[in-house]
Amino acid sequence: MNLLDIFQNISIIVLILGGISGIVWTSRKGKKELKQQDININAGAIDSSKDALEIVTMSTKQVLELKKEIAEAEARMKLDRDTLTSAYTKQITDLQCEIADVKAQLIERDKRLEELQDWAERLVFQVKSLGGEPVPMKLKKKQPQLEK
Numbered sequence: 001m002n003l004l005d006i007f008q009n010i011s012i013i014v015l016i017l018g019g020i021s022g023i024v025w026t027s028r029k030g031k032k033e034l035k036q037q038d039i040n041i042n043a044g045a046i047d048s049s050k051d052a053l054e055i056v057t058m059s060t061k062q063v064l065e066l067k068k069e070i071a072e073a074e075a076r077m078k079l080d081r082d083t084l085t086s087a088y089t090k091q092i093t094d095l096q097c098e099i100a101d102v103k104a105q106l107i108e109r110d111k112r113l114e115e116l117q118d119w120a121e122r123l124v125f126q127v128k129s130l131g132g133e134p135v136p137m138k139l140k141k142k143q144p145q146l147e148k
Contacts, residue, residue: 120137
């Protein structure tokens with residue numbers, strides 16, 4: 001082996017060692033970059049999780065506020081319904097009392113009418129038995145009823 005062959009072999013060995021050291025250095029650098037990328041991804045995931053948690057918290061507050069507003073509206077509606085029911089019940093009771101009064105008045109009027117009719121019949125009989133002729137009864141035209 002001559003000197004040239006030795007130099008060639010040495011340069012090949014140097015090239016091989018340089019390539020190996022480059023590969024080792026690049027893989028270490030790649031591992032560091034991968035670790036940094038993982039850290040950045042994890043930080044981004046944490047930020048996203050924080051944002052999502054804030055959104056969920058705000059949404060939960062809004063839902064609770066809406067539930068409270070709905071409960072208050074339902075309570076107002078129940079109070080309004082109870083108030084109206086009470087008022088209508090009183091009106092119905094008042095109307096039932098008025099109807100009962102009108103019925104009682106009609107019954108009293110019918111009794112009075114029967115009594116007057118009986119009295120008129122007896123009076124006609126008396127006039128005829130004394131030889132007279134009773135005055136004929138003239139009915140007035142029926143008055144139109146006023147609507148309320």
